Amino acid sequence: MTKTLLSFFLFATLSSTIYSQISYEKGYYISSAGQKVDCFIKNVDWKNNPLEIEYKLSENSTPEKATINNIKEFAINGISKYQRHRVNIDRSSKNIKYITSDKNPVFKEEVLFLKVLIEGKSNLYEYVDGQLKRFFYNKDGSLVEQLIYKKYKTSDNRVGDNNKFRQQLWVNLKCGDIQMNDIEKLDYNTNELTRFFTEYNQCTNSELTSYLPKQQQNPFHLSLRPRLNSSSVSLDFESSESSTIDFDNQQSFGFGLEIEYVFPFNKNKWAIALEPTYQSYSAESTVNVDNVVGGILDVNVDYTSIELPLTLRHYLFLDENSKIFLNVSYVFDFSSGSSLEFVRADDSILNETELDSKGNVAFGLGYKFKNRYSAELRYQTSRELLGDFLPSSPNYDSLSFILGVSLF
Structure with missing residues (x-):
């Protein structure tokens, strides 16, 4: 049985070495100087927003790396798009052990790659880092701002929710077909917010591009x-x-x-x-x-x-x-x-x-x-x-x- 186990591990290791490559897919990046470069980007289907990418200038060329310091945008055609932005981000935890009585966001300025979810008159972005998920937006090319949501501890030691993002949407993204009642029901998640930004861009008759992943099969x-x-x-x-x-x-x-x-x-x-x-x-x-x-x-x-x-x-x-x-x-x-x-x-x-x-x-x-x-x-x-x-x-x-x- 020991020989069988050894053979098994050798076979598994060999298989992993041969077949575990992740594909390079057609895309582009834009350098900090504004130069657009068509290339093949290693698609690892990032769970967390990346700080760098690996790419090839041709399918057979040597892989190279580009970081957030030298590119301001990259995309894999028809799949995903990321843009570099300097933003104020609140990293307050939603874990009950660590929430405080301060309901206001604690902002820190950072340079991040934000994932583009909806692009139009108003854009919706997403940032994920482990258990942290934040959404950002802008309108007509303005500075990108975080949509504010924060859990906090109330005076009677309960958990409260600061849903200021609803007010931000109501004040800044008004359109005739969108009612306050619709915004009051919104939750701070990908599905709800992408639906809202899609409706807003359709309401304003702006050109709309969605970078949402294709409908996944039953997991x-x-x-x-x-x-x-x-x-x-x-x-x-x-x-x-x-x-x-x-x-x-x-x-x-x-x-x-x-x-x-x-x-x-x-x-x-x-x-x-x-x-x-x-x-x-x-x-x-x-x-x-x-x-x-x-x-x-x-x-x-x-x-x-x-x-x-x-x-x-x-x-x-x-x-x-x-x-x-x-x-x-x-x-x-x-x-x-x-x-x-x-x-x-x-x-x-x-x-x-x-x-x-x-x-x-x-x-x-x-x-x-x-x-x-x-x-x-x-x-x-x-x-x-x-x-x-x-x-x-x-x-x-x-x-x-x-x-x-x-x-x-």
């Missing part, structure tokens, strides 16, 4: 996952002639139902999954012992459980229809009706112990086709089946070949 996937398991149990047994008993490797079928969530950033390369899985193992072995009447013990393992792997998954895209994936999982295990039994030569039971399995780690390498069909090879590190019973300490190892079909 949740449910898959049926039958599998063939190759499993073995080893047992340290100090009273036998050999210190370790290796039970026969057994092949068995298992079945899992996986729910996966694909994160909406980094080009959908990361996901988490939860997969309740049924598995079973049964084997027996005969050992010679020197401290039991008859000198022989039959050792029986009967092990059935529901595994619950919590998985972090990374996808490596090959083309539009094909991708491979790497998994690392922590496997919670819930055994039921499982036992380890020691039987003397006269069929009398020396000891029978209920198994109490522990959690373990698993690694997987797989391939997915058209986001529907998949195959995976999964190795599970040793799992303790019995924590405190001595002198025996059984360990369970398994290698699984898993097929999958996605229901949605």
Whole structure:
């Protein structure tokens, strides 16, 4: 099993090296001097607003870097656009532990790349840095300002909301079709604000450009996952002639139902999954012992459980229809009706112990086709089946070949 694990890691590492490249896509940047340069920009589908980009002047040229210090705008054609602005930003936390009684924003001047969401008579921008999300706007080329929203602690120790952004919109972006009642209902989030700025630009008959991401597919996937398991149990047994008993490797079928969530950033390369899985193992072995009447013990393992792997998954895209994936999982295990039994030569039971399995780690390498069909090879590190019973300490190892079909 150790050789199998080593081969698995070598294969996974090689696969990652070959296939993990992120594509360079057509775009441009504008230098601080105002020069527009067409190029190919490395599209990492930024979760946080970047401070630099990597680009190529041609598809086959050497990658170069440009930072916020020497470019004032860049865009990936038809996908995203960022502009450099000097703005006052309030970085007050929304975490209840850190909010204060000051309801007013605490501004600090910074130079940032702001993501353009809506472009028109009035522009909407977004800035994300970890848990911090702020929206900015301007109108008719004016200076960019933050739309103000802040959580604060009220005098009676409750959490209040400073929704000044609604007043900013009402005062500065009036249009005949927009009513105060519409603005009073707005929440400080991407969907609500992009809808408002779209309506405002349409109301003013201005040319409108949206840089919102294309409608994402359902990030949740449910898959049926039958599998063939190759499993073995080893047992340290100090009273036998050999210190370790290796039970026969057994092949068995298992079945899992996986729910996966694909994160909406980094080009959908990361996901988490939860997969309740049924598995079973049964084997027996005969050992010679020197401290039991008859000198022989039959050792029986009967092990059935529901595994619950919590998985972090990374996808490596090959083309539009094909991708491979790497998994690392922590496997919670819930055994039921499982036992380890020691039987003397006269069929009398020396000891029978209920198994109490522990959690373990698993690694997987797989391939997915058209986001529907998949195959995976999964190795599970040793799992303790019995924590405190001595002198025996059984360990369970398994290698699984898993097929999958996605229901949605």
